[in-house]
Amino acid sequence: MNRIEERFRRLKEKGQKGFVVYIGAGDPNLDATHDLALAFDDIGVDVLELGVPFSDPLADGLVNQLAAQRGLDSGTTMTNVLETVTKIREKSKMPIVLYVYFNLLHKRGLQKFVLDAAKAGVDGLLVLDLPPEESEDYEQLMAEVDMCPIYLVAPTTPPDRVGLIVKRGKGFIYYVSREGVTGMQRTVSNTVGEMTAIIRQNTDVPIAVGFGISNPEQAAQVAQNSDAVVVGSAIVNQIAEKGQSMELVSHVKAFTAELITGIR
Numbered sequence: 001m002n003r004i005e006e007r008f009r010r011l012k013e014k015g016q017k018g019f020v021v022y023i024g025a026g027d028p029n030l031d032a033t034h035d036l037a038l039a040f041d042d043i044g045v046d047v048l049e050l051g052v053p054f055s056d057p058l059a060d061g062l063v064n065q066l067a068a069q070r071g072l073d074s075g076t077t078m079t080n081v082l083e084t085v086t087k088i089r090e091k092s093k094m095p096i097v098l099y100v101y102f103n104l105l106h107k108r109g110l111q112k113f114v115l116d117a118a119k120a121g122v123d124g125l126l127v128l129d130l131p132p133e134e135s136e137d138y139e140q141l142m143a144e145v146d147m148c149p150i151y152l153v154a155p156t157t158p159p160d161r162v163g164l165i166v167k168r169g170k171g172f173i174y175y176v177s178r179e180g181v182t183g184m185q186r187t188v189s190n191t192v193g194e195m196t197a198i199i200r201q202n203t204d205v206p207i208a209v210g211f212g213i214s215n216p217e218q219a220a221q222v223a224q225n226s227d228a229v230v231v232g233s234a235i236v237n238q239i240a241e242k243g244q245s246m247e248l249v250s251h252v253k254a255f256t257a258e259l260i261t262g263i264r
Contacts, residue, residue, distance in 0.1 A: 003095040003123045004148050004171035007046050008206045008227065017223040017263045018046040018172075020208050021256060022099060022232030024067030025050040026076025028243055030084045036239075039253040041094040044260060046228065047172075047208075049126065051099040052081055058101075059128045063233040066240065078104055078113075082120040089121035097124040097150060097171075105130075105138075114141040124148035124171045132168045139168065152176050155191045159198050166203040172228060173199055175209045193225045216262030223263040231259055 001009070011018050021040050025033050037048055051057075051064065053071030060068065085096055098117060105113045105127065117125065124147055130138065132151060142149045148171030153162055155177070166173050177192050196207050209222045210230025219229045238255050242248040 002146050002148055002171065003093060004047060004097070007095050008172065011046065011227070012206075017226070018206070018208065018228030019044070019219075019260050019263055020047040020049060020172075020210070020228050020230040021045045021235055022049040022051060022064075022210070022230060023236055023239060024053060024064060024071050025081045025084065026053055026071030026074045027067040027236070027239055028070055028248075029074045030076060030080055032239075032248060034084050034087055035249045036252060037088045037094070037096075038092055039249050040256060041092045043253060043257045044264070045094065045256065047095045047097060049097045049099045049230070049232070050081065050085070051232075052076075052078060052101075052104055054101045054104060056101075057128075061233065063237050063240070067236045070240075078108060082116055082122070085117075085120040085122055095123045095171075096121065097126055097148075098122055099126045099128070102127050102130045110138060111141055114138070114145060114147065118145035118147055122147065124150050126150040126152070126174060128152070132165050135168065142170075148172075150174055153195065153199060155195060157195075162195075162198050163202040166199055166205065169203070169205055172206040172208045173203065174230065175199060175207055175226070176211045177209050177213075177222070192222060196225045216259055219259055219262030229263055231256075234259070 040048055053068045053076045057065055057068045139149050150171050151165050151169040152174050153165055199207055206227035208228035208230050209226040213219055213231050214234035222229050238252050242251050
């Protein structure tokens, strides 16, 4: 069984909610990405999303845009991101998802990208700008290597399209709880309960909710209507503040552990 599916199966058996972390790969460098990954595993993060740096991250707000730029500035490429995943796999079985734009798959070649990612130990891909209507070849390749194609549902997605999207997804469905781009927010969206109910009418695949969650209280609130909570910008912002500091990993680890208390 795919590591993502296995993790959510175990969470369900225990009656627990999952915690998904997003960080930009290579921010501030890939050694830090490796060390942060192991720290996240140590405190019980269930899935790690690694954002592959890209020059035009249209789905991302300022915090994650700057993280992508720092990743590019540190020399991060698709090849050395996969090398870092391979290195993480030497010590960790934590599920890993690549958060990526289709241009990077296209440049490498779709089949080669999927095969290389699977070989490195990646468990799923979240391709931000690949609609399910255009995903048949991609999904077939993913199935052949037992990787999960993860799809997004937004507050503006019509109910009939929700059904089309979620029937194609595996691992988890990512519900984007706010319109617009990624970023920290003061309050939790009031659409979470309604939209997760619509999603559940169409699939048994777990639902992870993200965009805007930045403290334990918000995580707890979102967890009431979801199977997992996704936190990105709030953690990426901590990485930005600590930068090259020797305290980077310990600080981010402690900050993330506090967030996890909201759902555990």
